[in-house]
Amino acid sequence: MADLTESLALTARPRTTGAVKSDQWRRRIGVLEWVGLHAVGLGLAIVFVLPFVFLLLTSVMSSDQALTTDLWPRTWHWENYAQVFRTEGFVTWWKNSLMYAGLGTALTIVSSTPVAYALAKMRFTGRNAALMLVISMMMLPPQVVIVPMYLLWAKQFHLTGTLWPIIIPLAFGDAYSIFLLRQFLLTIPREYIDAAKVDGCGEWRTLLSVVVPMIKPALVAVALFQFFYCWNDYFGPQIYASENPAAWTLSYGLQSFKGAHHVNWNLTMAATLLVMAPVIVIFLLAQRAFIRGVTLTGVKG
Amino acid sequence: MHASRHTLIALAIASVAVVTSGCTGSSPSTDPVATTVAPTEKVTITFWHGWSQPSEVKAIADNIAAFQKLHPNITVKTVPNVADDKILQGIRGGNGPDVVSSFTTDNVGMFCNGALMDLNPWLAKSGVDKNSVFLKPMVEYTQYQGKQCTLPLLGDAYGMYYNKAMFAAAGISAPPRTWSEFKADAVKLTKQSGASYSQLGFMPTFHGYENAIAHWVSQSGPTYFSADGKANIDKDPAFADFLTMQKDLVDSLGGFARLEKYRNGFGEEFSPQNAFEAGKVAMQIDGEWRTVSIRDDGVKLDWATAPLPVPDDQAASYGRGYVSGTVVGIPANSKHAAAAWEFVKYLTTDTTALVTFANAIHNVPSTHAAMSSPDLDKDAQFATFLQIAQNEQSNTTPASPNGGQYQTILQDFTYKWESGQAKDLTSGLADVDQQIDKANAQAKG
Amino acid sequence: MSATTFGRGATPATARAAAWTPRQPGRRRRQNLAALGLIWPWLIGFGIFFVYPLVSTVWFSFTHYDQINPPTWVGLRNWRYVFGLHAFWQSLGNTAWLVVVMVSLRVVSGLGLGLLVVRVKRGAGLLRTVFYLPYLAPPVAATIAFAFLLNPGTGPVNTLLSKVGIQGPDWFNDPAWAKPALTLLAVWGVGDLMVIFVASLLDVPAEQYEAAELDGAGPLQRFRYITIPHLRPVLTFAAITGVIATLQYYTQAVVVAQVASGRADQPGAPFDAGYPNGSTLTLPQLVYSMGFQHFETGSACVISVVLFVIAMAFTSVLLRRGAGFIAAED
Missing domain, CATH: 3.40.190.10 (Periplasmic binding protein-like II)
Incomplete structure (x- = not known):
């Protein structure tokens, strides 16, 4: 896919030229439409941004003012952010989130790529069945299997109270990432792979030296998705790690932060923004890879 | 990565064993009732509680420090801010602590279903007569069907x-x-x-x-x-x-x-x-x-x-x-039951400990002795609640x-x-x- | 490569399966072994994390198991119990409400924003970023933020509304408004659908519009007869994946009930699940509270099986409707 902004510019042109035979009346309608569209766009953009603005404004209020209906801070308390970082556990939650998201993403990529490759480019008995199973796993609500899964990790492996029960499974391939990578792999012409085969490469060599370099953009997109999925995950840490505050992640800890600072909406909002921040920063840096990823398959719930 | 693959294979094999052996719950261990720990024996016990406010966490830490002065061989590791369902989940999962506390009495019935030990034999061995030591409604809400699987640690009155x-x-x-x-x-x-x-x-x-x-x-x-x-x-x-x-x-x-x-x-x-x-x-x-x-x-x-x-x-x-309150108990699968009991006994029956703790977090004491202690904060408005808690007709929701x-x-x-x-x-x-x-x-x- | 990869120009899976039926058994075995070499870890994971728990969920649904004492077989008792529970029907109703209202509003607003972004000439890239950003906000953070914004007493939304003379509803504190408020939160995070629709809209050949315009078709007709048919596969996909995501709706409902009820303030205070009055209780929440708060493993697993059946019914529709996009290239 070409860069979206470029294609936006491209498609904008034909429609303007389409109005070539328009008379004055139609031109006036065109101007009105232009103004109307941009006004609606601007209005909606403000509505979408306002929540962030209110969060930011409240996060720098004093505790007392944050409990009032005031919208604008009387005095600016940027030190609220420092106070959030000093809160017991906050730094630990950051580390845990980074570990879960970082390790989880690395494992996902390493374990999912070969499966996606096999499903897209290799012929073997039961391939379609395997694909159906991947899609079924992808669509399965995690709550369906959570009770036996918890009992397995608790009673057989004794790993509850840690994040391992949600990290280890990623080493066995993540259905969603497999599916996404497979969709991308389908677009790679067979000839490249056949050429590698002729050169005498085995499947692993072909995968590592020919395919992986070609699907780098998709790998980046899938890695970003997985990172965000782990970063945002609340259910997993709640089930497996909630009994041990030392293993909490930011997403889970934020909830208890709200509980412990029930009256400090300013601190809660500061903490909320601090949890959102990494995701937003990464997105702004890697926007292109992202949009490509979303449009890759039209999935991602 | 390669190393972890190996452990994962081991996991996989282990889980196949689980599938074939069916699913069995862990049976509660049968620790003999040894109410004291030899002073030479070094023991570390884990204590989960739900206090999260800094002042409360400090109060419980002070309380533990006083206990450790009396029992230098027992080290108490605490995990604060653990909600009730997490406590139950942890005990059931088999990775729980040695001593737990819970803010609600609602779960005592579930605690008594094999999750926590029946403390009656321990009380008897230590010579504690629960009915004369603790306030009446509090003895009631800490037991279920004759099993005293928890003891009251301070209380609340409305x-x-x-x-x-x-x-x-x-x-x-x-x-x-x-x-x-x-x-x-x-x-x-x-x-x-x-x-x-x-x-x-x-x-x-x-x-x-x-x-x-x-x-x-x-x-x-x-x-x-x-x-x-x-x-x-x-x-x-x-x-x-x-x-x-x-x-x-x-x-x-x-x-x-x-x-x-x-x-x-x-x-x-x-x-x-x-x-x-x-x-x-x-x-x-x-x-x-x-x-x-x-x-x-x-x-x-x-x-x-x-x-x-x-x-x-x-x-x-x-x-x-x-009347309601905090309860403490010992999980049935605790490996250091004797040390845990020492700690529970201290928390729930030691008058100085109770009074200090009650004054620090402003809850109602749970024993008659602590109630009548001259050191107890008896502010007039607070005293209303002390009286409600001691009222013979005060009551609570059953387990x-x-x-x-x-x-x-x-x-x-x-x-x-x-x-x-x-x-x-x-x-x-x-x-x-x-x-x-x-x-x-x-x-x- | 764009969103429309699926649904167009793909041969049905069955036709292709027949096409490569191998003639040499030796080659086939070699290929199978090679593939196995790549997918065996996933196969093991599939067994441990899918087959095993699914089978035990079904088995547990016929047992009484408090997770301490060994499970005992009780036949259909859990099933009868769950189907007689008010909370079960209430959460089923809530989940259905969310599936119908939340999914359709998300699809409609995603499409609306997509059309807007495509037609706007100035600042389209910026608009797209702005509409996409909220989707990325971690659900817990976004939910706490909305609980604050929609706080009936002091929240900015009702403050602003009262400035223009409207008395705002009680949002998360009113059983009638709690689900609409959650829908608002979901629509705020509609950026994923918007991006998919934008990509697909850009794929519509411009000549088709020009030809239609020359034939005198108005904007509505062009939308109806060119845009919609072109988008159909994407719309279907968005709707079905939306339904499946909504069947899992959990985090936002849990967090908002805790924050809005104020019950989480006191550790140990009983959690008012589905506050207010069960209006935000969903099936996944019921699984959690049955399995991990009441420790009625059997009943939790009954609800899990129900959830599984519903999810798989929608998945099979997707598999059938989307055969094109799932189809392999070779």
Whole structure:
């Protein structure tokens, strides 16, 4: 896919030229439409941004003012952010989130790529069945299997109270990432792979030296998705790690932060923004890879 | 990566073993009742508790430090801020601690179902007579079907807070002692303004902070379950009488919709914006902790405390109230039961420990000895709650096998009742009983 | 590569399966072994994390198991119990409400924003970023933020509304408004659908519009007869994946009930699941509270099986409708 902004510019042109035979009346309608569209766009953009603005404004209020209906801070308390970082556990939650998201993403990529490759480019008995199973796993609500899964990790492996029960499974391939990578792999012409085969490469060599370099953009997109999925995950840490505050992640800890600072909406909002921040920063840096990823398959719930 | 692959293969093989062997629960271990630990034996025990506020965490840490001075060979590792369901989950998962505490008594029934040890033999060996040591309602809510699987560690009592200035302005000289006085006062103290209120006598709706049926119905000594264990809510008139009184109050004060609108403008319960502290209501049902909050929040308020009013035909029982509290116990799969018992015994029966802790976090002591200790903070408003806790007719919600599901079922009905969605009290309460019996039967297996 | 990869120009899976039926058994075995060499870890994971728990969920649904004492077989008792539970039907109703209202509103607003972004000439890239950002906000953070914004007493939304003379509803504190408020939160995070629709809209050949315009078709007709048919596969996909995501709706409902009820303030206070009055209780929440709060493993597993059946029914529709996009290239 070409860069979206470029294609936006491209498609904008034909429609303007389409109005070539328009008379004055139609031109006036065109101007009105232009103004109307941009006004609606601007209005909606403000509505979408306002929540962030209110969060930011409240996060720098004093505790007392944050409990009032005031919208604008009387005095600016940027030190609220420092106070959030000093809160017991906050730094630990950051580390845990980074570990879960970082390790989880690395494992996902390493374990999912070969499966996606096999499903897209290799012929073997039961391939379609395997694909159906991947899609079924992808669509399965995690709550369906959570009770036996918890009992397995608790009673057989004794790993509850840690994040391992949600990290280890990623080493066995993540259905969603497999599916996404497979969709991308389908677009790679067979000839490249056949050429590698002729050169005498085995499947692993072909995968590592020919395919992986070609699907780098998709790998980046899938890695970003997985990172965000782990970063945002609340259910997993709640089930497996909630009994041990030392293993909490930011997403889970934020909830208890709200509980412990029930009256400090300013601190809660500061903490909320601090949890959102990494995701937003990464997105702004890697926007292109992202949009490509979303449009890759039209999935991602 | 390669190394972890190997461990994962091992995991996979292990899990195949699980699949083939079927699913077996871990059976509770049978530790012999050794109530003391040899002083030479170094032991580390883990203690999970739910306190999270810095002042509370410090108070429990001080308490533990004092214990370790007495028992230098026992090290206590604490995990703070653990919610109740996590405690239960941890114990069940088999990776739990050696000592747990829980803020609600609702789960005692589940604790007694093999999760925590029965402490009766330990009490006997240590020569502690629970009935003479602990307050009566507290002994009751810490056991289930004869198993003393928890012990009380401080408690809470519920009473009434009232605004003296508003009372004086309305010409009321003393807090109400009966329900009819209560209703009359609430109406007198209410000033409607427009679609709302400039002052409300009492917020009777059931989402209003601590205003739950379980806290109120104690004023008439209810029987939730009959002797055969069946739900008794439609048979004991205490429930219907209270709900009738509450609905009458809702209607007399301006109706459900108007009251809810007003309530949604209330501030957070544990903040200076609390409706009572902010002067939005003249009377409020609350626990003893509010005495400290009002002082700490520094609000200007002319206030006092009293027991909650009782039904008119039970006027003599005035002074009673709902009692609850923190419980502690030892998981059945603890590997250091003897050391854990030393710690539990110290926490729950040592008078100095209890008094210091009670003064620090402002809860009601759970033993008679601590109650009568001269060191106990006996502030006049706090003393109201000490008396309610010691009142012979004070009572609590009974333990159930499923973590107080009967209370949730009853509560759900009260929401329908107050909003007018449920009109027939008799059939409604009969349905509540039926649901409770079903849920309890389901839990017993 | 764009969103429309699926649904267009793909041969049905069955036709292709027949096409490569191998003639040499030796080669086929070699290929199978090679593939196995790549997918065996996933196969093991599939067994441990899918087959095993699914089978035990079904088995547990016929047992009484408190997770301490060994499970005992109780036949259909849990099933009868769950189907007689008010909370079960209430959460089923809530989940259905969310599936119908939330999913359709998300699809409609995603499409609307997509059309807007495509037609706007100035600042389209910026608009796209702005509409996409909220989707990335971690659900817990976004939910706490909305609980604050929609706080009936002091929240900015009702403050602003009262400034223009409207008395705002009680949002998360009113059983009638709690689900609409959650829908608002979901629509705020509609950026994923918006991006998919934008990509697909850009794929519509401009000549088709020009030809239609020359034939005198108005904007509505062009939308109806060119845009919609072109988008159909994407719309179907968005709707079905939306339904499946909504069947899992959990985090936002849990967090908002805790924050709005204020019950989480006091540790140990019973959690008012589905506050207010069960209006935000969903099936996944019921699984959690049955399995991990009441420790009625059997009943939790009954609800899990129900959830599984519903999810798989929608998945099979997707598999059938989307055969094109799932189809392999070779």
